Amino acid sequence: MRATKSFMMAVMALGLAASLGMFYAADEVKPKYDIEEIMAKAHKGKPSLLQQVVKGKASEEQKKQLLEYYQELAKNKPPKGDAKDWKRRTNALIVAAQDALAGKPNAARALQSAAKCGDCHKAHKED
Ligand code: HEC
Structure with missing residues (x-):
């Protein structure tokens, strides 16, 4: 199996x-990057890499970079929580980042709903 x-x-x-x-x-x-590194590079900063992609202000390179971070995120093991839930959440991020790279019109919304900071932290981040 x-x-x-x-x-x-x-x-x-x-x-x-x-x-x-x-x-x-x-x-x-x-994984090439650990979770903290990915959070810092993709989610921190004003605007963050994620926000730039959501707002449609990211270059092709930046979109590829975000997708790579999410692909690496999926390979990490979160400090806590259900592995299946982690896979589901990280996969939604990957799909949304792929859509953003492909220029699909629904990508920004998909990204925002996949990247629910608090939801995922509650499930997988140690307090
Ligand atoms: C798919 C799940 C997931 C999503 C979505 C997510 N995070 Fe995280 N984040 C984590 C996990 C898990 C950790 C804890 C990593 C560790 O402790 O090793 C973390 C840690 C962090 C940290 C580091 C905190 C520290 O202790 O150094 C920051 C900052 C952060 N996230 C910001 C964000 C922001 C902002 C968003 C929303 C835009 C977000 N994250 C969305 C899973 C997620």
């Missing part, structure tokens, strides 16, 4: 990488 699951995930990761024209090692386990 376990092997099947990670194989499926590898296939999905490859599909994702191919469709984006990016190169992520499918067998990479260790």
Whole structure:
């Protein structure tokens, strides 16, 4: 079961990488950035990288960067909370960031609703 699951995930990761024209090692386990680093780089600052993307003021590079942060976020293990919930939340962020990169009109709203700071912190951040 376990092997099947990670194989499926590898296939999905490859599909994702191919469709984006990016190169992520499918067998990479260790995240490139930890959660705190991603929070600081994507969510902190005025305006934050996230806010710039939401407001449509981000460059192509910045949108790609946000997507990468969220992809790495999904590989991290949160300090607490249910793993399935973490996966669901981080996946929603990834999908919304992909939509933003693709220029889909609903992307800003999807990003805002996926990046509910307090909701996710309550579920996964130690107080
Ligand atoms: C998908 C879940 C998730 C979302 C959405 C999220 N965060 Fe976080 N955030 C976390 C987790 C988990 C931590 C704790 C990391 C740790 O302690 O290792 C954290 C930590 C932080 C920290 C660091 C706090 C510290 O102790 O240094 C900041 C700042 C932060 N988040 C800001 C934000 C902001 C602003 C938003 C909304 C725009 C946001 N986060 C959305 C999961 C999330």
